[in-house]
Amino acid sequence: MSKPEVKTIKVVKLKPATVATVAQWEGMTEDGLPIYARYEDGFLSVSLGKSGKNIFSAVIDGKEIYGKQIGDKGSCRLSYQELKENTEHLVGWPENDQL
Numbered sequence: 637m638s639k640p641e642v643k644t645i646k647v648v649k650l651k652p653a654t655v656a657t658v659a660q661w662e663g664m665t666e667d668g669l670p671i672y673a674r675y676e677d678g679f680l681s682v683s684l685g686k687s688g689k690n691i692f693s694a695v696i697d698g699k700e701i702y703g704k705q706i707g708d709k710g711s712c713r714l715s716y717q718e719l720k721e722n723t724e725h726l727v728g729w730p731e732n733d734q735l
Contacts, residue, residue, distance in 0.1 A: 645684070645701070646728040647671055653691075659714040661733055662691045670694040673723070675714035678707030682723055702726055 650663035650671075659675040670685035672694035682702040685694030702723050707714070716733045723729070 644728045658712045678711040
């Protein structure tokens with residue numbers, strides 16, 4: 637039996653959300669949904685907001701589409717490449733994070 641095909645979410649706009657110690661990115665999907673990724677305490681999460689809403693709909697009450705402990709507690713540094721590698725099965729990220 638073959639696995640059902642999973643549609644990846646294509647991100648068309650993206651930028652780092654902060655220069656603080658916690659790795660964060662915010663952007664928009666091709667369907668107009670805000671997307672937010674955050675890496676804190678070794679936990680990587682990616683959330684989608686509601687159509688027509690701003691990024692805060694993904695940050696505050698968004699639907700988490702990915703959540704996994706991938707690093708050590710206290711770890712808050714994650715490169716954009718590591719974000720892409722960990723979530724590429726769900727999200728089609730742009731080549732770089734400065735769109």
